[in-house]
Amino acid sequence: MSGESYHAFAHVYDLLMEDIPYREYAEWVRKVSGPAEGKTLLDIGCGTGTLTEQFAREGFRVTGIDLSGDMLSVAKERFEEAGLEGMFFEQPMQEMEGHTGYDLAVIAIDSLNYVTDAREVAAVFRHVFGALHPGGRLLFDVHSPYKMTELFLDGPFTADLEDVSYIWHTYPGEEPLSVESEISFFLRRQDGLYVRKEEFHLQRTFTPDTYIRLLEESGFAVRSVTADWTGEPPAENSERIFFHAVK
Structure with missing residues (x-):
């Protein structure tokens, strides 16, 4: 990270x-x-x-x-x-x-x-x-290895809350038992408009x-x-x- x-x-x-x-x-x-x-x-x-x-x-x-x-x-x-x-x-x-x-x-x-x-x-x-x-x-x-190779790949995962939403895509990583995640956040501003932010995460077990x-x-x-x-x-x-x- x-x-x-x-x-x-x-x-x-x-x-x-x-x-x-x-x-x-x-x-x-x-x-x-x-x-x-x-x-x-x-x-x-x-x-x-x-x-x-x-x-x-x-x-x-x-x-x-x-x-x-x-x-x-x-x-x-x-x-x-x-x-x-x-x-x-x-x-x-x-x-x-x-x-x-x-x-x-x-x-x-x-x-x-x-x-x-x-x-x-x-x-x-x-x-x-x-x-x-x-x-x-x-x-x-x-x-667990099971979570990395099976559950994480069932996405995309989403959440839609009052002030923030996200879309979370996860893909197999290059290394064994690893995943790469791309996360798009939509943050609500005071004027009601949304700002988009991007994150990249790498995890391995x-x-x-x-x-x-x-x-x-x-x-x-x-x-x-x-x-x-x-x-x-x-x-x-x-x-x-x-x-x-x-x-």
């Missing part, structure tokens, strides 16, 4: 992502981590800070990292309006630096799928390993075995691999796969 990706998306992202199960995600993190009070949490690929805010409200001391300065501007505004404390840094997750002493790291809502080279995924894991305390936990999710290997090579012990909020191992038609690893 380039630095320009999500530029137009940032200010309408929350409207279009209302169906994302943020509450379930926070509950999963809380179940794994135990009581939040006083613990430090690194939210990697934090976007507009919706989930980061939930973590902060639960008592985590939060730091957010994202590639998009536009997304982080929304996240900072969100925290200021809510009177919450949090630090935010504009960094690619595969190049993040200067972070140490965290109890928990989260890469939520398939953010890791924007890292499309296995060597860079390994770099993410190495950086996270260095950022955690001994015993610290990494929690993340990714799209890897098999669960590949993620496990890269985690273990980075020093992590993998505690669980589950799918679709079930707590059960992934099946052939699972859509979202969750990983819990410990330093």
Whole structure:
């Protein structure tokens, strides 16, 4: 994902992502981590800070990292309006630096799928390993191979809301288990006219075995691999796969 990706998306992202199960995600993190009070949490690929805010409200001391300065501007505004404390840094997750002493790291809502080279995924894991305390936990999710090769190609996907609409075309990418998305946004202006914006996104996933290997090579012990909020191992038609690893 380039630095320009999500530029137009940032200010309408929350409207279009209302169906994302943020509450379930926070509950999963809380179940794994135990009581939040006083613990430090690194939210990697934090976007507009919706989930980061939930973590902060639960008592985590939060730091957010994202590639998009536009997304982080929304996240900072969100925290200021809510009177919450949090630090935010504009960094690619595969190049993040200067972070140490965290109890928990989260890469939520398939953010890791924007890292499309296995060597860079390994770099993410190495950086996270260095950022955690001994015993610290990494929690993340990714799209399943089934979702990349089947469900994403059922488009186009559309949404028509009061102030924004989009058409989302997705095509097979050049690399295995990758997709390329072209997104046309139509943003309603105050005068009632619409402005059209274009985005291009590239996402890629890897098999669960590949993620496990890269985690273990980075020093992590993998505690669980589950799918679709079930707590059960992934099946052939699972859509979202969750990983819990410990330093």
